[in-house]
Amino acid sequence: MDRLKTSLCGIEFKNPIIAASGTFGYGLEFKRFTDLNKIGGISVKGISLHETEGNPMPRITETYSGMLNAIGLQNVGVEKFIKEKLPALKSIDTRIIVNFWGKTIDEYIEVAKILDYVERVDMLEMNISCPNIKEGGISFSSSPEALSQVVSACRKVIKNKPLIVKLSPNVQDIKPFAKACEDNGADAVSAINTLIGMAVDVERMKPVLANITGGLSGPAIKPIALRMVKEVYETVKIPVIGVGGIGSWKDAAEFILSGASAVQIGTANFINANICNETSDGLNEYLERKNINHFSEIIGKAVK
Amino acid sequence: MKATVVKNTRISDKFGYLELKCPEIAKEKNAGRFFMISPHSDSVYITDTLLKRPFAICDITSEETFTCLYMITGRGTKILSEALPGNNFLVTGPIGNFFRFEKDTSVALIAGGIGLAPMINSARKLREMGIKVTLYYGGRSKSDILMYDFLQTICDELFITTDDGSLGIHGNVLVPLKENIQNYKKIYACGPNRMLQAVTDLCSQNNIPIDVSLDEQMGCGVGACLGCIITINENNEKVKKRCCVEGPIFDGTKVDWDSLIR
Numbered sequence: 001m002d003r004l005k006t007s008l009c010g011i012e013f014k015n016p017i018i019a020a021s022g023t024f025g026y027g028l029e030f031k032r033f034t035d036l037n038k039i040g041g042i043s044v045k046g047i048s049l050h051e052t053e054g055n056p057m058p059r060i061t062e063t064y065s066g067m068l069n070a071i072g073l074q075n076v077g078v079e080k081f082i083k084e085k086l087p088a089l090k091s092i093d094t095r096i097i098v099n100f101w102g103k104t105i106d107e108y109i110e111v112a113k114i115l116d117y118v119e120r121v122d123m124l125e126m127n128i129s130c131p132n133i134k135e136g137g138i139s140f141s142s143s144p145e146a147l148s149q150v151v152s153a154c155r156k157v158i159k160n161k162p163l164i165v166k167l168s169p170n171v172q173d174i175k176p177f178a179k180a181c182e183d184n185g186a187d188a189v190s191a192i193n194t195l196i197g198m199a200v201d202v203e204r205m206k207p208v209l210a211n212i213t214g215g216l217s218g219p220a221i222k223p224i225a226l227r228m229v230k231e232v233y234e235t236v237k238i239p240v241i242g243v244g245g246i247g248s249w250k251d252a253a254e255f256i257l258s259g260a261s262a263v264q265i266g267t268a269n270f271i272n273a274n275i276c277n278e279t280s281d282g283l284n285e286y287l288e289r290k291n292i293n294h295f296s297e298i299i300g301k302a303v304k
Numbered sequence: 305m306k307a308t309v310v311k312n313t314r315i316s317d318k319f320g321y322l323e324l325k326c327p328e329i330a331k332e333k334n335a336g337r338f339f340m341i342s343p344h345s346d347s348v349y350i351t352d353t354l355l356k357r358p359f360a361i362c363d364i365t366s367e368e369t370f371t372c373l374y375m376i377t378g379r380g381t382k383i384l385s386e387a388l389p390g391n392n393f394l395v396t397g398p399i400g401n402f403f404r405f406e407k408d409t410s411v412a413l414i415a416g417g418i419g420l421a422p423m424i425n426s427a428r429k430l431r432e433m434g435i436k437v438t439l440y441y442g443g444r445s446k447s448d449i450l451m452y453d454f455l456q457t458i459c460d461e462l463f464i465t466t467d468d469g470s471l472g473i474h475g476n477v478l479v480p481l482k483e484n485i486q487n488y489k490k491i492y493a494c495g496p497n498r499m500l501q502a503v504t505d506l507c508s509q510n511n512i513p514i515d516v517s518l519d520e521q522m523g524c525g526v527g528a529c530l531g532c533i534i535t536i537n538e539n540n541e542k543v544k545k546r547c548c549v550e551g552p553i554f555d556g557t558k559v560d561w562d563s564l565i566r
């Protein structure tokens with residue numbers, strides 16, 4: 001019985017487990033360490049119109065049960081991505097989601113237009129919440145109105161692929177943001193991106209990260225992510241993809257029970273390169289043990 | 305992938321080495337590569353120390369076992385220092401590039417502090433290739449110089465230096481290296497960035513190529529997170545390289561030291 005096979009915005013997935021953007025490179029980096037053909041999907045590193053250098057080092061640091069990152073959205077740019085990275089993904093049988101971002105609405109539109117016609121790309125995921133680039137990301141998630149503008153602009157040019165919008169947790173109330181995505185034509189939302197945090201090196205008496213602040217991810221953010229997934233689930237009818245601190249099948253089940261139609265695993269890939277596949281195996285066993293034919297039967301069950 | 309602790313040998317309150325059983329890593333034939341290890345026994349994910357830590361493959365002790373030399377600097381290395389035989393740790397590896405030794409060239413290995421770790425494996429490799437093994441090894445004081453007797457058995461020539469003069473030559477590794485630098489065709493070094501930069505300067509002045517093994521924060525160890533970037537000067541351009549997969553070994557003369565020393 002296939003308890004995990006699912007359709008997300010009309011796209012068939014082997015299972016609802018997706019590797020989260022920025023933690024799985026361009027897809028093949030983990031090839032030596034896990035069976036990529038078993039993973040439901042891969043969301044690749046955030047792509048922009050132009051190649052981007054990223055922030056100065058240090059860019060990452062560990063915190064209690066989590067980590068801070070200020071990579072600064074380093075990526076090869078959309079052109080090189082299509083030419084140099086994407087062809088290699090033809091050899092693996094998994095869904096490819098391309099995470100993308102821009103510094104202006106025009107840049108978002110340009111990248112979206114290009115990716116919309118690329119065959120190997122199954123879905124697009126708009127990153128409006130990267131807290132790292134001063135001039136970019138954050139402003140689009142500063143108000144539901146600003147978000148509406150960029151989502152509707154992208155929706156107009158994305159004609160062939162489902163559009164996911166990835167929500168920022170760095171807002172007072174996430175619900176109106178989720179609503180703005182749905183109202184402006186998003187096919188799904190993913191929640192959450194990282195929470196802005198900071199760490200200080202007491203010996204150097206300076207912030208650890210060159211960027212001063214960074215995005216917090218890992219087990220430390222799971223309770224917040226779960227709460228936000230529940231809030232978004234209760235607000236919109238489009239599917240919610242749960243992200244934030246997932247590191248085991250149990251964590252994934254918590255997200256599904258709180259309203260997630262699929263989940264993404266980020267930081268946990270760094271600790272266990274095989275975690276995506278162990279999570280789907282574990283979920284399967286759990287459903288079997290509970291006599292549940294399909295995971296969709298329990299989406300939101302804990303919060304209904 | 306798991307590694308099982310066979311033995312944990314404490315050298316002092318600050319240093320020790322683990323013998324680990326993990327055939328996938330022990331079969332590594334090249335010197336200078338490393339592996340990542342989760343600093344907590346068994347594979348529970350929800351933990352205080354989250355990320356894996358990078359460590360050099362120090363010495364291969366059998367087809368299935370190798371050693372990891374550790375210096376206790378923080379929470380993770382403290383946990384590893386208390387590991388007991390039979391404990392399992394999640395590991396990834398072998399990772400990274402390696403030292404490319406060439407037959408019939410006279411070379412020198414330079415180690416500063418815990419930078420000794422990859423040099424043990426390197427010394428073995430050189431001997432296997434029939435190349436004379438010369439090691440310059442520096443530390444702050446006598447207590448930082450590890451495995452002195454053992455090193456004498458794997459090296460043909462050993463220069464020990466200490467900053468305070470408590471063992472070997474008084475000063476840093478540059479003191480004896482300056483005298484002999486002209487004798488070498490290539491230098492391989494691992495240690496603190498300031499030392500590596502100084503050794504690179506000496507090599508540049510003498511037109512001798514140098515490979516340095518660099519230490520940088522790492523998130524994933526597989527090239528996916530872009531957290532370990534080293535800036536390299538290539539064709540008058542600053543190029544970003546990932547220390548974990550494109551390193552940890554780089555041409556010292558091309559490293560942008562200003563971005564590393566902070």
Ligand SMILES: Cc1cc2nc3c(=O)[nH]c(=O)nc-3n(C[C@H](O)[C@H](O)[C@H](O)COP(=O)(O)OP(=O)(O)OC[C@H]3O[C@@H](n4cnc5c(N)ncnc54)[C@H](O)[C@@H]3O)c2cc1C
Nearest residue numbers: 062357358359360373374375378379380381421519520521
């Ligand atoms: C390629 C490579 C090989 C290494 N080989 C060895 C070795 O053989 N023996 C040895 O003792 N040490 C080695 N190190 C350094 C070792 O990784 C750090 O000392 C260790 O990660 C510190 O962990 P901690 O939990 O004790 O320190 P904490 O300060 O508690 O660590 C917090 C975080 O910072 C990271 N971190 C702290 N210091 C360093 C550092 N110097 N380099 C990289 N990350 C750091 C940790 O990995 C962890 O993610 C190597 C580093 C690299 C990059």
Ligand SMILES: Cc1cc2nc3c(=O)[nH]c(=O)nc-3n(C[C@H](O)[C@H](O)[C@H](O)COP(=O)(O)O)c2cc1C
Nearest residue numbers: 020021022046069127192193217218244245266267
């Ligand atoms: C190193 C790193 C890089 C990331 N890069 C991106 C990115 O480019 N685009 C994006 O939308 N999210 C990015 N994220 C956020 C993750 O996709 C995810 O939303 C977040 O880390 C929370 O999930 P986790 O706790 O499972 O890691 C990044 C996270 C990390 C740790």
Ligand code: FES
Nearest residue numbers: 523524525530548
């Ligand atoms: S440690 Fe993640 S890219 Fe090098």
